[in-house]
Amino acid sequence: MAQTFSEKIFSLKARRDVKAGEVVIVSPDYLLSHDNAAAIIQEFNKLGIKQVKNPQKIVIILDHVVPASTEKYAQNHQLIRKFVASQKLQNFFDINCGICHQVFSEKGFALPGKLILGSDSHTTSYGAFGAFAAGIGRSEVASLWAMDEIWLKVPETIKIELAGKLPPGVYTKDVILKIIGEQGADKANYKAVEFSGEAAKNFSLASRLTMTNMAAELGAKNGYFIPNEETIHFLEERKKEDYQIISSDDEAEFEEIIQVDVSSIEPQVACPHTVDKVKPVSEVVGTKFHQALIGTCTNGRLEDLRIAAKVLKGKKVHPAVRVLVIPASQETYRVSMKEGIMEIFSAAGCVVLNPGCGPCLGAHQGILAPAEVALSTANRNFRGRMGSRDSEIYLASPATVAASSLHGEITDPRTFL
């Protein structure tokens, strides 16, 4: 029987042949949580169980509010550190490491053919490595810490076939924004999305991560790419354990196949206040903004910083905008420093912040005042997400955000090529 990637991985995990739509009881390979581990610990303690069942599967990475900005956040971090020590958890990454999805990837937990669950909606990112990775809630994580098993529904799969070649100045951020704009923010609710086609084969790992990260904004359970050579090479020195590449059969049953020709896409911008309100950059050129953010789990990787630095090199950002740059991880930070990228940002007048989520979720490090507008490389622009509910957020690629930062208004990055 021909199977999709999702059907295969769940058949393997459930030790029986399963089809989309079935409910299975499975045990994940890894379980991610971040600062919300504090809430999970409280849930776990209520269960009346002393020890977590499988400590080596638990990965906790502090990133949401690092370092702690208030006493309450500090207490949450403190609670987590105590729990990590008392449960003897080996896979703990404190405030000095970076954004959970980047650190999880760099440390070799994101592996092909693995089932990864995390208490963060952008856990879908690891599909870029050929894993089945889904976001779940904190009581689910508490329950998994205790029992190591959970129910999941095998999702139907929507295949997105990407043809053509990206034009200069256009990136996978633009491709995924275009897809979300056309298909709607709930297109793939509770479904799997598989990116394939000739164009996808050539996408770099970082570019793939941008797309699987934002598969969550289509409502998807997971987003998937079949691992390519770059991915396998990246994992060589990092992988935590052996893995097996799993991919859909050619004759597998897909719920829908969507064709996208990337050659004709221009830079895209998601407008306030939903991710599916997408327009080509040409329609929003000239929109003024106050704060730019280059970073986040969507676009804070080395590849993204290199693109932004290339645009900003030797120039100054517009005096009316505050430009925040956040490398996704310490590794990204160090390599960027070696390459001179941080020097470029600093000289251009950007504020370089420590690796972490920064102001993306409106907790600290650049909160927006009423009537302020942000242009960000992040994945969400929901009303009030970065601060005042009377502020606005536009989303775009690092190239678009960097180019716009020079003018103080939304700018087509292709004018800088």
Next chain:
Amino acid sequence: MAEKKTAHRGRIWIISDSQGNLIENIDTDQIFHNAFLHITELSQMGQYALGNLEGWKDFSKKARSGDILVAGRNFGAGSSRQQAVDCFISLKIGLILVPSFGAIYFRNALNSGFPVLKSSVLEELVREKKLETGDEIEVDFLQGEGLSLSKDFSFRVEPMSSVQSDIFKAGNLFNYGKTMLKD
């Protein structure tokens, strides 16, 4: 443990915009704002429910125990924060009834044993004013039937799936898991 009731009767709130249309894509930032994510006490969460949704910031003051919330498609899109479910549990909301949910939100609610149901006829019923704020309705979770006691008609609701009703009856995911492990 006492058997949980698999039907609910209550007063409805039609979460609509100024034109009277059901508000779609109410994301978890609008249900429970980031600024309060550090709150981990259930009793403290209710006051922030829908606190970031235009026109509905005072919902927590108006809502009564047992009320039913009716909203547009893709309810609970976005972040996985459980406070977006817990704030309604905190207010003792009896049921959330919408055309569709964000996937993680639906799981969060289901796994908390909080009743969330889908119905594809809501938009039409609201448009035709067959369902209005303040109406009394009764919904059978297992049969998938809604009944308006105010206007005396019935409508189709997607019944709970077997895993949903099992977890609902067990109380929550963890209790459900314990019964499974015993089997």
